[in-house]
Amino acid sequence: MTDARPQPIYLADYTPPAFLVDEVAxxxxxxxxxxxxxxxxRFRPNPDAKSREFFLHGEQLTLLRARIDGVxxxxxxxxGGLKADVPEAPFTFEAEVEISPETNxxxxxxxxxxxMYCTQCEAxxxxxxxxxxxxxxxxxxxxxxxxxxxxxxxxxxxxxxSGDGWAEWDDPWPKPAYLFxxxxxxxxxxxxxxxxxxxxxxxxxxxxxxxxxxxTAFGMQALKDSMKWDEDVYxxxxxxxxxxxxxxxxxxMGAMENKGLNIFNTSAVLAxxxxxxxxxxxxxxxxxxxxxxxxxxxxxxxxxxxxxxxxKEGLTVFRDQQFSGDMRSKAVCRINDVSALRxxxxxxxxxxxxxxxxxxxxxxxxxxxxxxxxxxxxxxIGMLKTLVGDAAYDAAxxxxxxxxxxxxxxxxxxxxxxxxxxxxxxxxxxxxxKQAGTPRVAVSEDWADGTYRLTLRQSTPPxxxxxxxxxxxxxxxxxxxxxxxxxxxxxxxxxxxxAEQSFAFEGLADKPTPSLxxxxxxxxxxxxxxxxxxxxxxxAHDTDPFNKWEAGRTLAKDVLVAMIxxxxxxxxxxxEAITVMLRDDALDPAFRALTLGLPGQDDLAxxxxxxxxxxxxxxxxxxxxxLLQAMAEHLQDHLPRMMAEMDVTAPFAPNAEQAGKRALxxxxxxxxxxxxxxxxxxxxxxxxxxxxxxxxxxxxxLQAQKGxxxxxxxxxxxxxxxxxxxxxxxxxxxxAAPDQAVSITKALTEDKDFNWKNPNRFRAxxxxxxxxxxxxxxxxxxxxxVFADWLIKLDPVNPQIAxxxxxxxxxxxxxxxxxxxxxxxxxxxxxxxxxxxxxSQEMLGRIxxx
Ligand code: TRP
Ligand code: ZN
Numbered sequence: 001m002t003d004a005r006p007q008p009i010y011l012a013d014y015t016p017p018a019f020l021v022d023e024v025a026x027x028x029x030x031x032x033x034x035x036x037x038x039x040x041x042r043f044r045p046n047p048d049a050k051s052r053e054f055f056l057h058g059e060q061l062t063l064l065r066a067r068i069d070g071v072x073x074x075x076x077x078x079x080g081g082l083k084a085d086v087p088e089a090p091f092t093f094e095a096e097v098e099i100s101p102e103t104n105x106x107x108x109x110x111x112x113x114x115x116m117y118c119t120q121c122e123a124x125x126x127x128x129x130x131x132x133x134x135x136x137x138x139x140x141x142x143x144x145x146x147x148x149x150x151x152x153x154x155x156x157x158x159x160x161x162s163g164d165g166w167a168e169w170d171d172p173w174p175k176p177a178y179l180f181x182x183x184x185x186x187x188x189x190x191x192x193x194x195x196x197x198x199x200x201x202x203x204x205x206x207x208x209x210x211x212x213x214x215x216t217a218f219g220m221q222a223l224k225d226s227m228k229w230d231e232d233v234y235x236x237x238x239x240x241x242x243x244x245x246x247x248x249x250x251x252x253m254g255a256m257e258n259k260g261l262n263i264f265n266t267s268a269v270l271a272x273x274x275x276x277x278x279x280x281x282x283x284x285x286x287x288x289x290x291x292x293x294x295x296x297x298x299x300x301x302x303x304x305x306x307x308x309x310x311x312k313e314g315l316t317v318f319r320d321q322q323f324s325g326d327m328r329s330k331a332v333c334r335i336n337d338v339s340a341l342r343x344x345x346x347x348x349x350x351x352x353x354x355x356x357x358x359x360x361x362x363x364x365x366x367x368x369x370x371x372x373x374x375x376x377x378x379x380x381i382g383m384l385k386t387l388v389g390d391a392a393y394d395a396a397x398x399x400x401x402x403x404x405x406x407x408x409x410x411x412x413x414x415x416x417x418x419x420x421x422x423x424x425x426x427x428x429x430x431x432x433x434k435q436a437g438t439p440r441v442a443v444s445e446d447w448a449d450g451t452y453r454l455t456l457r458q459s460t461p462p463x464x465x466x467x468x469x470x471x472x473x474x475x476x477x478x479x480x481x482x483x484x485x486x487x488x489x490x491x492x493x494x495x496x497x498x499a500e501q502s503f504a505f506e507g508l509a510d511k512p513t514p515s516l517x518x519x520x521x522x523x524x525x526x527x528x529x530x531x532x533x534x535x536x537x538x539x540a541h542d543t544d545p546f547n548k549w550e551a552g553r554t555l556a557k558d559v560l561v562a563m564i565x566x567x568x569x570x571x572x573x574x575x576e577a578i579t580v581m582l583r584d585d586a587l588d589p590a591f592r593a594l595t596l597g598l599p600g601q602d603d604l605a606x607x608x609x610x611x612x613x614x615x616x617x618x619x620x621x622x623x624x625x626x627l628l629q630a631m632a633e634h635l636q637d638h639l640p641r642m643m644a645e646m647d648v649t650a651p652f653a654p655n656a657e658q659a660g661k662r663a664l665x666x667x668x669x670x671x672x673x674x675x676x677x678x679x680x681x682x683x684x685x686x687x688x689x690x691x692x693x694x695x696x697x698x699x700x701x702l703q704a705q706k707g708x709x710x711x712x713x714x715x716x717x718x719x720x721x722x723x724x725x726x727x728x729x730x731x732x733x734x735x736a737a738p739d740q741a742v743s744i745t746k747a748l749t750e751d752k753d754f755n756w757k758n759p760n761r762f763r764a765x766x767x768x769x770x771x772x773x774x775x776x777x778x779x780x781x782x783x784x785x786v787f788a789d790w791l792i793k794l795d796p797v798n799p800q801i802a803x804x805x806x807x808x809x810x811x812x813x814x815x816x817x818x819x820x821x822x823x824x825x826x827x828x829x830x831x832x833x834x835x836x837x838x839x840s841q842e843m844l845g846r847i848x849x850x
Contacts, residue, residue, distance in 0.1 A: 314377020741775020
């Protein structure tokens with residue numbers, strides 16, 4: 001094991017930068033193994049600084065020369081950067097460094113992907129490009145000159161001039177170094193333009209590799225929709241002459257909001273009906289919006305330090321969720337967002353990696369781009385909006401932009417804007433940022449003399465390093481339904497601030513049925529005993545679409561948990577309730593499709609664990625299979641007609657309405673495959689003219705162990721299309737039977753197309769294994785072993801991805817002693833690897849000890 005334990009950085013230690021930067025000029029002489037970067041940086045002592053020490057970050061740089069005010073100096077090269085003696089007054093620092101993009105496999109800093117140069121600087125990648133105060137509270141305008149043999153040479157801001165082998169760019173908006181970007185390569189652009197609300201014309205360019213032009217139309221439209229939406233809803237106008245997006249094949253995350261030059265994972269921007277599913281289209285639209293929205297929430301107003309990360313990410317996720325809700329179905333988007341929150345963030349918040357939305361410390365910031373920072377952060381914004389109301393939210397946002405434009409701000413600044421603009425005291429609400437863990441809200445009720453009384457008790461379980469929890473300020477939305485299903489009390493927002501509170505509703509004729517936590521008004525776990533009848537009643541009558549779906553989900557969960565623990569399962573009540581719902585033509589097909597989906601295996605494991613039952617992954621798997629089989633048989637007579645109504649063979653358009661029909665049609669067909677042995681699925685596969693149907697059919701065939709022919713066809717048909725081949729890899733693992741998942745995984749890692757250094761391909765296989773719990777947790781322990789083997793192999797090449805993927809082990813304490821021991825042994829084996837990255841050390845250390 002590496003000797004020096006990585007040291008944490010503390011929020012409490014924040015000090016302002018010693019020097020500020022007024023101007024940056026960079027010249028790049030591009031070369032795959034020997035790129036030279038010449039920097040001219042105008043520094044000025046920061047009047048607010050406590051220290052005069054001149055320190056610049058720098059990693060993996062070869063310093064060729066350095067000067068201050070034109071005089072050569074020999075700086076002190078120290079761990080992680082350099083130090084030098086500098087004047088008391090403003091001065092110019094110049095340096096020339098050499099870097100090697102081609103051998104940069106970590107995909108941070110300047111690197112090469114498929115022959116093109118590109119950058120990823122968030123969070124701390126700029127220090128691998130040149131010496132600089134690489135911290136977000138140092139903001140400066142950048143001028144960039146690129147010299148290289150590639151036909152297209154791009155950087156942030158507006159184009160100034162260009163010629164054969166060079167180009168110059170000027171970004172007038174002061175920005176932190178993490179928003180720097182450079183791209184060079186043989187690229188082609190889809191071009192368009194957007195006229196802003198004040199009549200300014202903005203050039204739009206979406207750059208791709210030759211051959212991918214046919215996959216750019218949807219992304220461009222999503223960009224224009226995003227620009228318009230941000231003007232209409234937030235009053236935010238774009239602020240440069242040009243906005244560019246570049247698609248890159250090797251990329252650690254989804255996309256990056258570099259000022260005026262967003263860089264995207266190809267998977268997050270390229271789309272065509274033949275190669276992308278409805279889910280892909282939806283995700284791409286959301287990510288394009290997300291990165292575009294960062295121009296105001298992230299770039300114009302950035303973060304003072306990385307402890308404030310949720311300031312930009314939580315808010316920007318909230319904004320992209322609002323956008324998707326406006327573009328598509330609000331109800332369906334909300335349900336999907338909450339499902340993702342429960343699947344990823346609740347898992348995190350209830351395990352060893354639980355952390356605050358505003359952490360107090362971190363070892364490696366790359367490990368904090370988490371569901372908690374992003375998705376829980378977004379929920380906090382939503383709760384604030386619910387508490388203050390829509391109009392007050394708009395006013396607060398106007399004040400936020402007015403007060404903090406051009407600044408590197410804090411979460412405290414954000415909350416204060418809401419206090420100042422509404423006059424409300426949000427002291428208790430701030431706890432949401434500082435207290436980790438998912439609150440539980442237990443509900444009890446009382447009915448007497450026309451008065452219905454709800455008693456709500458909240459508590460938050462301990463999380464690593466935080467044993468004591470205080471009550472949160474919870475907006476708790478409630479409605480009441482009468483016995484005939486009519487709403488007797490429309491949605492009200494109850495404000496919970498104490499550990500226990502009662503609320504009385506008077507003057508009711510009959511005992512009502514409560515619809516609790518409507519719209520999922522707070523990221524909490526509701527604890528309430530209920531009957532199958534009551535769940536079915538809400539599924540049939542609730543006017544809140546989220547809770548209507550939630551009633552079906554909780555009913556399904558009750559059934560599955562009872563099946564697993566060997567209790568009496570209300571299977572018939574469930575089958576009847578969903579049959580009624582599925583046949584209700586008045587309901588949006590997308591909504592009906594969601595109700596068809598059963599709670600996932602991981603969700604059930606957590607639920608059992610919370611109930612004091614050690615989850616058995618094989619039992620969970622079998623219970624779901626049994627219930628799905630029962631659903632298929634129960635719906636048998638209705639399936640053909642319902643499928644025909646979904647008209648899935650209509651000419652393809654990637655809109656929400658059609659996508660909903662395809663989702664329901666495919667869901668029903670997957671059930672039918674349990675009865676017809678795959679005949680319908682094979683027929684659909686053969687005539688599919690779009691990826692949604694093709695992949696849906698393939699999935700059904702794989703589930704039925706009838707997928708060999710379709711798999712072979714799929715590979716021949718899409719050979720050479722990396723994004724589609726990612727699906728080919730992923731499908732085989734995610735749909736593998738528990739006994740076969742590991743052997744299929746191993747076989748795929750031997751495949752000639754398993755380019756494991758490419759994050760999308762690595763994730764296709766190992767992300768899919770994570771999502772196949774019965775396979776990953778196979779009693780043999782081989783799932784754990786193969787996963788650990790590959791983490792060890794990936795870590796030196798791409799520590800960021802290795803560390804992220806190590807969360808496969810984060811639930812190890814949930815399971816039986818044998819599985820715990822096997823997982824623990826694998827975690828320890830990876831931790832004992834010589835030279836293990838700081839990223840993986842931190843993650844696995846927290847997983848093991850948290
Ligand atoms: N800021 C990016 C976003 O959420 C996230 C991101 C992209 C990122 N690439 C990264 C974060 C690499 C860390 C490292 O839009
Ligand atoms: Zn973001």
